[in-house]
Amino acid sequence: GDYFPISYEELEERAQTVMSAGAFGYVRSGAGGEETLRSNRTDFQKHSIVPRVLTDVSSINTSITLFEKQYDHPFLLAPVGMLKLAHEDADLAVAQAAARYGIPFVQSTVSSYSIEEVAEVSSLSPKWFQLYWSNNRSVSFHMAERAEKAGFEAIVLTVDTVMLGWREEDLRNRFSPLKLGYGKANYESDQVFLQSLPDESEESIIQGILNNIHHPSLNWEDVAELKKRTKLPILLKGILHPKDAKLAVENGIDGIxxxxxxxxxLDGIISAISALPAIAEIVNKQIPVLFDSGIRRGADVVKAIALGADAVCIGRPFVYALAAGGQKGVEKLLENLIQETKVSISLAGASSIAGLSSVKLVQTT
Ligand code: HOC
Known part of the structure; x- marks a missing residue:
């Protein structure tokens, strides 16, 4: 049949041909001058694997355990909002693709289908819910409650987005997907949110989202309050400073x-891979440390785990695969990533995820 892109670069190229310029620009771009977007990748290249040989890698086990559940692969699909920018089937397609491989799908608060719609197509498969704090705290608590009720297994509270970064590509394109309604599914189906509006018109819903989504006052007390309101494990997403990682552990957070x-x-900040070792060290296995921002291939998975991650999340690659081929596209991407990761672990000389922690990396400048 038709050639489906294999590498990240080809996937990005293909996505660009099928997405509108505004939508593609939104997904591809980073904040400011995109220094951090670039260093997320170039800093991976500063770490080189020093493989071992003659270690008998005839049987490879890539499974991981998170919050007492075992998964076959060390990946999750990172929360990405407004997936209808890439494909009409959006979250439904991605959740079903992830389900085929038992990979947890992390649904975004600003998703294109609601919590309940996603749960309906993936009732038996692992899914987590990403929470964007709302200015109106009762909306946040209610969304967490809906996720728990719908069978989601963890809450990922994003803590690096109290306001949107400075995104020049979107300013140039005058592109604002929240205003266009791509991320409204969880709001327009939320009774607590709707009750806070003057009326339920499309206009009021969009304005309500815009009023709620920036939450500059978010602090540790809010997190403690959320913790009281849900039985689900809570992970904080967007940790880069070892002191914040330490605070997460001290505050009884379940993962970061x-x-x-x-x-x-924020542009000009530390690349995620450079931040990882110090955080892994301070957390010292007390809670799971997940990683995202820059994973493109199997060798990246090896590096992140060798530097202390318990699992990694994939973002842009699956968005491009979704744009390029819908659910089938995401499945092809995952199939390739799974195989490439197996090959990479084996050729590094390890035969399990735990074994990767003793794989040696050297830093080059
Ligand atoms: C505070 C506004 O995660 C992205 C999304 C942002 C969603 C809107 C949040 O584009 O990175």
């Missing part, structure tokens, strides 16, 4: 995600 939001928030 080392991430700089794919370089989309």
């Amino acid at each position: 995600i080392v991430s700089n939001h794919g370089g989309r928030q």
